[in-house]
Amino acid sequence: MSARFERIAVVGLGLLGGSVAGAARARGVAKRVVGVSRGRDTAAAAVSAGLADEGTSDLAAGVAGAELVVLCTPIFAMADTLRRASGQLAEGALVTDVGSVKGALVETLPGLLPPGAHYVGAHPMAGSHETGLRHASKGLFEGAVCVLTPTAATAPAALARVRAFWAALGARVVERDPAAHDAEVAWVSHLPHALAFAYAASLAAAPREAFALRGSGFRDFTRIGASDPELWADILATNEKALAGPLAAAARSLARLADALAAGDLESVHRLLAAGREALAAANADARSGGRAGNHVAHVAAAKE
Ligand code: NAP
Numbered sequence: 001m002s003a004r005f006e007r008i009a010v011v012g013l014g015l016l017g018g019s020v021a022g023a024a025r026a027r028g029v030a031k032r033v034v035g036v037s038r039g040r041d042t043a044a045a046a047v048s049a050g051l052a053d054e055g056t057s058d059l060a061a062g063v064a065g066a067e068l069v070v071l072c073t074p075i076f077a078m079a080d081t082l083r084r085a086s087g088q089l090a091e092g093a094l095v096t097d098v099g100s101v102k103g104a105l106v107e108t109l110p111g112l113l114p115p116g117a118h119y120v121g122a123h124p125m126a127g128s129h130e131t132g133l134r135h136a137s138k139g140l141f142e143g144a145v146c147v148l149t150p151t152a153a154t155a156p157a158a159l160a161r162v163r164a165f166w167a168a169l170g171a172r173v174v175e176r177d178p179a180a181h182d183a184e185v186a187w188v189s190h191l192p193h194a195l196a197f198a199y200a201a202s203l204a205a206a207p208r209e210a211f212a213l214r215g216s217g218f219r220d221f222t223r224i225g226a227s228d229p230e231l232w233a234d235i236l237a238t239n240e241k242a243l244a245g246p247l248a249a250a251a252r253s254l255a256r257l258a259d260a261l262a263a264g265d266l267e268s269v270h271r272l273l274a275a276g277r278e279a280l281a282a283a284n285a286d287a288r289s290g291g292r293a294g295n296h297v298a299h300v301a302a303a304k305e
Contacts, residue, residue: 008030009062012037018035023140036056049133060084067092069096071095078099083112092118103179118155121149124166
């Protein structure tokens with residue numbers, strides 16, 4: 001399936017949008033890459049940085065004639081953006097996106113398309129705690145997993161074309177049912193961000209002198225706690241249902257650790273930490289084997305309960 005497009009439009013020129021446009025241009029995925037921003041200056045900056053061939057703040061003009069439109073706004077803005085763009089979409093146009101939660105988008109976006117256009121949800125597992133065009137990188141998707149979330153209603157030809165697009169940006173494309181995607185990213189992305197933000201918020205109670213003693217453990221644990229609060233509030237709230245279980249499990253682990261420490265029960269403390277380390281090793285082994293090693297994490301965690 002060819003990944004070559006005549007014209008693609010990337011809407012929302014932040015970290016992800018700038019990176020999608022830049023990668024598409026650098027890899028010759030489209031004859032013309034159009035960057036669409038709410039701000040004229042941002043659109044112009046994307047062109048001067050070599051991330052897009054054209055830039056515009058006119059959404060309708062930007063998407064007109066595009067074979068593929070990539071929505072790169074925050075999740076909460078995607079439906080409204082597509083609604084406003086929809087009248088200009090070309091016959092047979094493809095729409096994909098980068099939103100971090102898929103269930104809500106897969107439910108809403110297809111209904112906003114004109115007849116003959118197709119939506120295929122996507123979530124590239126690549127990003128940063130930084131936001132904005134100036135942090136965009138055309139190499140962002142190289143080797144990264146990109147999850148596509150087709151449904152029974154997705155046209156096979158549209159899926160194949162969108163798959164070819166993300167693969168052409170350098171991503172390793174996998175497919176998931178939208179609900180399974182949301183449940184899985186709740187564990188591996190949204191829970192770690194929630195914990196890092198919660199820890200960072202708790203630092204208000206720390207003595208100021210403590211910060212002079214920061215080392216690599218602090219740096220490793222807190223990087224993602226410095227992510228954009230607005231973007232992450234949007235992601236966590238949109239995935240609230242799938243995130244509730246993982247949040248409760250983490251709260252239980254923390255409470256068990258606190259209880260064992262308070263009771264001076266070193267054996268339980270050790271067991272909990274060892275179970276954590278084993279679960280991490282199993283998760284990494286599963287990922288390296290592409291899931292063929294089976295669900296070791298669940299086995300290890302269950303054995304240690
Ligand atoms: P970002 O750098 O803040 O970019 C988002 C862009 O969307 C903004 O630069 C802005 O572009 C546009 N935008 C912001 N508010 C808007 C609104 N109210 N209406 C319309 N457009 C608006 O954030 P990002 O990290 O690229 O995230 C964008 C999407 O990628 C999100 O849906 C997120 O879930 C997903 N994602 C993020 C990561 C990550 O690690 N950050 C990873 C994977 C997926 P203009 O000013 O050009 O209009």
